[in-house]
Amino acid sequence: MISWRAIAAATLLAAAAPVLLAGEIPPDARRSGYAFMGADTRAMQDDDTSNPGMLFVLDGEALWAKKIGSADKACADCHGDAQSSMKGVAARYPAFDKALGRPVTLDQRIILCRANHQQATPLPYESRDLLALSAFIAHQSRGTPITAGDDPQAKPFVEQGRVLYMQRAGQLNLACTNCHDDNFDKRLAGAPITQAQPTGYPLYRLEWQTLGSLERRLRSCMSGVRAQAYDYGSPELVALELYLMSRAHGLPMETPAVRP
Amino acid sequence: MPTQANKLLPYTIIGDGIPVSLTGSPGDAARGRALVLARTTTCILCHSGPFPETRFQGDLAPDLTGTGNRWSVSQLRLRLVDASRFNPDTIMPSYYRNDGLVRVGRNFAGKPILSAAEIEDIVAFLATLRD
Numbered sequence: 001m002i003s004w005r006a007i008a009a010a011t012l013l014a015a016a017a018p019v020l021l022a023g024e025i026p027p028d029a030r031r032s033g034y035a036f037m038g039a040d041t042r043a044m045q046d047d048d049t050s051n052p053g054m055l056f057v058l059d060g061e062a063l064w065a066k067k068i069g070s071a072d073k074a075c076a077d078c079h080g081d082a083q084s085s086m087k088g089v090a091a092r093y094p095a096f097d098k099a100l101g102r103p104v105t106l107d108q109r110i111i112l113c114r115a116n117h118q119q120a121t122p123l124p125y126e127s128r129d130l131l132a133l134s135a136f137i138a139h140q141s142r143g144t145p146i147t148a149g150d151d152p153q154a155k156p157f158v159e160q161g162r163v164l165y166m167q168r169a170g171q172l173n174l175a176c177t178n179c180h181d182d183n184f185d186k187r188l189a190g191a192p193i194t195q196a197q198p199t200g201y202p203l204y205r206l207e208w209q210t211l212g213s214l215e216r217r218l219r220s221c222m223s224g225v226r227a228q229a230y231d232y233g234s235p236e237l238v239a240l241e242l243y244l245m246s247r248a249h250g251l252p253m254e255t256p257a258v259r260p
Numbered sequence: 261m262p263t264q265a266n267k268l269l270p271y272t273i274i275g276d277g278i279p280v281s282l283t284g285s286p287g288d289a290a291r292g293r294a295l296v297l298a299r300t301t302t303c304i305l306c307h308s309g310p311f312p313e314t315r316f317q318g319d320l321a322p323d324l325t326g327t328g329n330r331w332s333v334s335q336l337r338l339r340l341v342d343a344s345r346f347n348p349d350t351i352m353p354s355y356y357r358n359d360g361l362v363r364v365g366r367n368f369a370g371k372p373i374l375s376a377a378e379i380e381d382i383v384a385f386l387a388t389l390r391d
Contacts, residue, residue, distance in 0.1 A: 171368040172302065172353045173361055183320050183351070189305045190316040227363045 053256025060136025161243025200257020292385025
């Protein structure tokens with residue numbers, strides 16, 4: 001019979017070194033999409049004067065200070081200087097919301113804050129203002145190691161995301177893991193496959209010619225395998241986002257990243 | 261869902277292949293070459309081959325050069341129809357299958373990736389790829 005002491009010891013071991021399932025990338029082998037890019041795209045991200053994502057960050061900074069809604073309040077009226085109050089915050093998102101009993105993305109947190117505290121009209125997903133605020137807030141975490149998913153209350157949702165990540169879907173019958181765990185560094189139609197580490201969202205994608213969220217990226221991957229994409233803000237997309245962030249544990253935030 | 265239009269033609273697996281054409285007639289190798297190179301068929305996303313005109317080739321799967329030496333027409337046909345019969349973990353989709361899939365997009369639901377005629381064209385072309 002297994003003693004409680006043995007179970008406790010096993011749990012401690014598991015906490016010290018997270019158990020990897022078959023195919024999962026060990027922590028010291030995790031690489032940002034930045035490592036898969038050419039020199040030109042890297043240079044564009046590295047130089048704030050050439051990084052097109054910085055225009056959104058500047059817009060977000062202006063929105064942060066702007067009084068809106070029937071409460072006539074700006075983000076800054078409650079949160080003060082974002083450089084200190086928002087530092088490291090995005091590296092913990094999606095984060096568990098106690099009132100809702102589920103994790104929310106940074107975009108959803110902004111939407112909730114606008115509704116509850118500013119009493120302002122909701123911002124649609126992928127709208128310019130939402131992306132700008134999200135980019136500005138996440139930019140305050142540039143360089144901060146990702147810790148999303150560490151909260152014990154988030155664990156069941158991390159697990160839900162992992163199951164979705166491992167599940168084959170769509171007419172092409174492929175799972176995220178088939179490309180991003182088993183075949184990164186190889187080429188799909190000539191373009192390198194990355195590890196899908198979401199270190200720089202929202203990010204400027206040259207293919208999109210604009211800034212976009214991780215949810216947009218996930219939805220386009222789902223369309224790629226000819227699956228019905230989950231809706232923006234759906235529990236499934238949030239769980240996938242949470243799992244991906246937890247999988248990128250320890251990698252530094254890069255927002256706003258630039259990707260091909 | 262319109263079932264009649266999407267119904268698959270029956271086929272018989274014998275040994276490690278499907279010896280008889282899905283449509284009952286031979287495919288057209290020239291059309292098959294164009295299909296392999298069209299990104300919508302997905303072949304070229306993962307495979308490379310003797311196609312000097314395109315640099316958008318994948319390397320997730322074996323190069324198609326010499327395919328006609330390695331496999332018979334019967335084997336090629338089954339590999340396209342259902343590669344998972346040879347390896348359940350393969351990333352190669354089953355091109356002639358329309359059920360048992362998860363969350364298929366609305367535009368694709370109930371349809372195989374390739375039609376029987378397209379498979380025959382591609383098989384005819386692959387058989388010509390000899391070293």
